[in-house]
Amino acid sequence: MEKDPLKIGIIGLGTVGLGVIDFLTKNIETITLRAGREIRISGICAKRKNKKRKIDLSKLKWISDPLALSNDDETDVIVELIGGEDGTAKSIIEKALLNNKHVVTANKALIAHHGHYLALLAEEQQVSLSFEAAVAGGIPIVKILRESLSGNEVSRVYGVINGTCNYILTQMENDQQDYSKIFKQAQDLGFVEKDPSLDVGGIDSAHKISILASLAFGSRINFDNVLIKGIENISLLDIKNANAMGYRIKLLGLANKSKAGISQEVEPCLVPRESLFGKLDGGTNMVMVEGNFVEQTHYIGPGAGAGPTASSIISDLIDIARGNISTTFGQKASQLKISHHVTEEFISSFYLRFLLTDKPGTLAQLAGILGKYTISINRMRQLHHQDENAPVLIVTHPTKKTLLKSAIDEISKLEICKSEPVYIKIEDL
Numbered sequence: 234m235e236k237d238p239l240k241i242g243i244i245g246l247g248t249v250g251l252g253v254i255d256f257l258t259k260n261i262e263t264i265t266l267r268a269g270r271e272i273r274i275s276g277i278c279a280k281r282k283n284k285k286r287k288i289d290l291s292k293l294k295w296i297s298d299p300l301a302l303s304n305d306d307e308t309d310v311i312v313e314l315i316g317g318e319d320g321t322a323k324s325i326i327e328k329a330l331l332n333n334k335h336v337v338t339a340n341k342a343l344i345a346h347h348g349h350y351l352a353l354l355a356e357e358q359q360v361s362l363s364f365e366a367a368v369a370g371g372i373p374i375v376k377i378l379r380e381s382l383s384g385n386e387v388s389r390v391y392g393v394i395n396g397t398c399n400y401i402l403t404q405m406e407n408d409q410q411d412y413s414k415i416f417k418q419a420q421d422l423g424f425v426e427k428d429p430s431l432d433v434g435g436i437d438s439a440h441k442i443s444i445l446a447s448l449a450f451g452s453r454i455n456f457d458n459v460l461i462k463g464i465e466n467i468s469l470l471d472i473k474n475a476n477a478m479g480y481r482i483k484l485l486g487l488a489n490k491s492k493a494g495i496s497q498e499v500e501p502c503l504v505p506r507e508s509l510f511g512k513l514d515g516g517t518n519m520v521m522v523e524g525n526f527v528e529q530t531h532y533i534g535p536g537a538g539a540g541p542t543a544s545s546i547i548s549d550l551i552d553i554a555r556g557n558i559s560t561t562f563g564q565k566a567s568q569l570k571i572s573h574h575v576t577e578e579f580i581s582s583f584y585l586r587f588l589l590t591d592k593p594g595t596l597a598q599l600a601g602i603l604g605k606y607t608i609s610i611n612r613m614r615q616l617h618h619q620d621e622n623a624p625v626l627i628v629t630h631p632t633k634k635t636l637l638k639s640a641i642d643e644i645s646k647l648e649i650c651k652s653e654p655v656y657i658k659i660e661d662l
């Protein structure tokens with residue numbers, strides 16, 4: 234006997250919402266065969282009914298109140314594509330789960346902040362809360378961690394997971410232009426979120442790395458413990474210096490698990506130009522996962538955009554249509570433990586840039602303070618003078634960031650130090 238269609242309500246008809254409708258329309262045959270039944274749109278909703286949209290929606294049922302769709306008996310799945318960590322999106326999802334409806338969302342901010350609570354609710358109601366599209370767009374990294382690598386002890390998950398930042402850093406290098414000029418260009422192209430700090434401030438990457446860490450380590454999601462540094466202070470000079478040393482600068486999200494606990498951070502890093510991360514350009518994302526049996530695996534693909542994001546949403550919907558309802562974070566939400574968070578305990582090398590007064594004894598003072606904090610110098614270069622001052626570049630041997638920060642703090646207070654010192658971690662990935 235033919236199975237009943239899976240009826241979905243789509244809330245949010247922007248880039249992703251329209252992408253999902255377009256995908257469902259164009260690939261209907263494949264989707265129906267793979268899902269084992271039809272996936273049918275029972276209702277659509279957005280803020281403005283009369284807004285001109287790129288595709289014809291006239292044959293679909295318009296529902297003006299988003300919460301009404303969550304209450305609708307004719308709908309099995311709510312696809313939330315509004316965005317925002319609280320407010321309407323959260324109310325819609327809560328209501329849908331309480332009404333025993335499955336939920337599919339691309340909303341990383343909401344999952345990063347409320348994922349644990351919502352996962353408990355979904356499991357209590359025996360429905361699915363799926364968010365493949367929330368991390369790395371078209372790369373199926375959620376499924377990989379939740380299912381394909383699920384037997385491994387994962388020690389590390391890291392990646393370039395914000396396409397906008399990677400685009401800006403790539404363009405600064407290609408066009409040899411300052412951050413402000415390329416940031417404006419990215420804004421004009423519509424690549425930057427309304428609140429730019431989500432992208433360039435590293436918050437979006439932090440949302441994503443906290444989700445990946447929970448899936449990878451079987452720990453309770455913990456966004457508040459992500460150390461976040463964005464790309465706003467990356468200068469063209471640092472990009473050029475990194476290039477001259479065989480590196481490129483990438484914004485990385487990094488989550489590590491050791492016996493001491495879990496660390497999560499987002500920060501711009503120097504990566505070897507010839508490494509996989511070093512070759513990553515524009516909006517492309519890449520995630521690497523290290524598991525104790527699988528060893529190192531990596532996944533590359535488009536990190537955003539209508540098609541890739543819709544692809545992830547459709548795969549969640551096909552799973553639900555097939556009856557594959559898995560736990561939200563790969564194991565029962567009630568078993569996810571709050572992990573001990575370790576901050577900045579891992580060691581790495583650093584690129585340092587100082588602007589120092591050009592007079593005898595200056596370098597000795599600098600080296601003295603680094604030595605006091607047991608930081609040893611691997612390479613040092615003095616660049617062309619700027620008036621009375623000399624830019625000095627240093628690459629350190631591996632050291633703890635806590636020690637480095639204390640040294641930088643002390644150096645920045647010296648009279649010889651003429652501008653705020655720059656330090657960027659080096660990840661020899």
Ligand SMILES: NC(=O)c1ccc[n+]([C@@H]2O[C@H](COP(=O)([O-])OP(=O)(O)OC[C@H]3O[C@@H](n4cnc5c(N)ncnc54)[C@H](OP(=O)(O)O)[C@@H]3O)[C@@H](O)[C@H]2O)c1
Nearest residue numbers: 245246247248249279280281314315316321339340537538
């Ligand atoms: N864009 C991407 O490439 C991408 C990639 C991965 C994940 N995501 C995530 O996907 C979600 C949607 O992103 P998007 O880029 O598609 O956003 P968007 O283009 O800004 O679209 C948002 C949609 O939500 C509707 N909306 C806003 N507030 C509403 C409310 N109170 N009630 C009903 N509808 C409301 C808007 O209605 P109107 O159209 O009438 O204004 C609009 O259709 C976000 O969580 C985002 O982080 C996006």
